[in-house]
Amino acid sequence: MGIKAVFTISNQTENLQVQDVSKLFERFYRGDKARKEDGGSGIGLAITKRIIELHGGTIEADNKEDWLTFTIEVIVKE
Incomplete structure (x- = not known):
């Protein structure tokens, strides 16, 4: 499993x-239509x-109460 950094x-x-919010990771998706x-x-x-995936990690997004949060996990030591 290894040691992870979050x-x-x-x-x-x-x-x-x-x-x-997973749509934010799709190519050419623009969440803010006003910024064309x-x-x-x-x-x-x-x-x-x-x-991040090429480095064996993951990234996720979450939107709660007008806060958009990205969480990145990567293995730093096997």
Whole structure:
């Protein structure tokens, strides 16, 4: 199993329009429809997830009471 490192990152959100936060990790998905002009492509979290998986880790998202939380787990020592 090994020793794991767990990182938790939270950000307060206003009116997140995503019912299933796992969709945030899909390529080209853009949760904030109002930000169409910023040039973002919607692939950042998909790339992040893939890099973490290549290192044997996981990333999950949770949205509770206007707080979006990402939890990353990676094995740091076998």
